[in-house]
Amino acid sequence: VSWEDGSVRWALFDLQVDLTPSGAVDLALEYGPDVADAPPAKGIEISADGEGVQLDAGLLRIGISRADYAFPARIEVQEDGAYRPVTGFGGALPAIALRDADGKDYTVSGAVDDVAVEEAGPLRAVVRVDAAHRSADGDTLFRSILRLTAYHNKPFVRVQHTFENDHTGDLYSVVRSLTLGANVEPGRLESVLIGEGEAAPGAGTVSLRQPLDDAYTLRQGDATLREGEHAPNWLAASGPAGAVAVAMRDFWEDYPKGWQVGPSGIEIGICPDVSDVSYPQGGVEEVRSFFYLQGGQYKFKRGMSRTHDMLFAFGPEPEDAAQPVRPFSEPPLIRVEPDLFVRTGVLSDYAMRSDATGQYDGWVEEALAIYERDRVDTRAYGMLNYGDWYGERRSNWGDMEYDTPYGFLLEYLRGGSTRHYDLGWQAAWHLVDVDTCHYHEDPNKAGRQYLHSLGHVGGYYPDNYLPGAISQESMSWTHTWVEGLFLYALLTGEQRLWEVASRTMEILAGADLNDYDFTNCRDCGWPLRHLIGAYQATGRRLFLNGARIIVERVLERQRPTGGWERLMVPGHCFHVPPRHMGNAGFMVGILTAALKRYHEETGDQAVGDAIVAAAHYLIRDMWEDAEGAFHYTSCPGSGVSPSLNAQVLEGLAYAWRVSRDEGLRRIVLAAWDACLETALSTTPPYGKDVSMRLRSMPFILQDVISAREAGD
Incomplete structure (x- = not known):
């Protein structure tokens, strides 16, 4: 991604670093005209044509055929100067097998729709496979996207499998099972290592199933070998020719999940058969956790998807093959200098962790503990739930x-723990897979995000099913979130995050801006924020031009008072008609924060003036000095709460930055102190309160620190 002058704004680097468990190493990046690149003597060699892709990665040779696909690929391992086949050469297991509620089978076994090289570097290469699931009579149900990542001279590959419900003829598709089948050479596995237990497939198929978040069973044939709460996320199977280990990130957290190992191969239960499991029915527990599992079958709404992240590793013995499992399951992270993103201007100014941020940092750690405790209390696990909050x-x-992804990732970048990164990562994948509609009977809705609802996507239950429930599907730009997706994609190179976020924003920047006009501050503020975030991430002027359309309408409608007054609706004004004219403070806050990002990118003086005028309007209309907080709205009968300050302060603090107005400085400091002293919500949803503050407060804090220094 480049700046306007063509210089580098974002660049993705591949590197290999050997670390001990929990180890660390310092890295330095050298760049400039005098620095010579030093590629490996022989990197990954790639050959691609209409028949498929061949990779020579050194220790592994990988073949992916378009006409005869095998999962995860036809892989050969180098030993003593020769290659031996390990997966994908013959065998009875189909690459992908889906069985619907009526028992009809749809498979990927043979030809696939497309095989393409997505990335081709000397150290890392990514091949994408697209395939429809087809029945014997030619019908299709669901699609699979597989991304196989090979690494130079490493005895493992990463495999990401995404299923998508592309069947738009019905609101739901009901599925009994979905499995991936890896046929392992030489066709006779002699032992299986799962966690601390070992079994011999020759004595009967070894199977493990995690049907719930707190229960798993390991069986061989009809005999139970072990039961427990959380299953190991890996297994290693071996035979005369060596061993293969398979691992899946977030295995039990994404229940239902399963493994099945027979003499000739490994079956991975993305959606294992759970028809014999009685999931709770009725009340909050069903609606929250088991809405898609009723009757022991999987009920997927059209456009739903889910990605599972796996590792296939190879070695002479099971213990050797399993060595990469831990770093795959808990991957090491690169932490750049915390101020790099601000110093280079790729992100807005935010406050890094320092002695000056101690009080806020303490609040963040409290928020993290509350968020994680809430996940346990609400059992926020399961394939369609994990990563979200309830x-x-x-x-x-x-x-x-x-x-939520943006808030947690931002905290990691400013110096927080890797746990912040992980929580944001889990949230990002849920957002891109479940909360985004990938297919719809109305093509204009495909690519948009759902807002908070029952079952994430609505439609599972009738209206008024539970108090406060949003039962039917609803999509809105005021409840769309892309900044976290783009930022994770930039930092990791994850193509799915990038392509889905880009598709969403192309919809907004396209027909949705035709005949655009101002409606209210929130309905303009969030789309403007999304467009500027997309422009900052991609450098595409399409998004900046879209933002300019919104800004022009916003400036046209700003009144001489500095506000965007309107006759307030019930809920914003608590008086009988005639209701007050005015606005909701949080809506003005959303808009001014978005205008701030636009002003940072363009330097448009009219926008800077508009932000300052809006800040003075907010203070005159809603500020209560004695409370150190704003009214909820312009209505004098609306409540006053310092917890709302986080939604108002980013634009207000920026107004002080560009104007240096002493009155603004005083109120920014008072409002910040009151907000920080206000405890997190003591009632659910904790995730909403945590996300709301994490996404804005680091930016506010940077201006607060400057404002304090200006008064010294």
């Missing part, structure tokens, strides 16, 4: 309101 208006899944 309890919006008591009954809805949050669908990442206020951009």
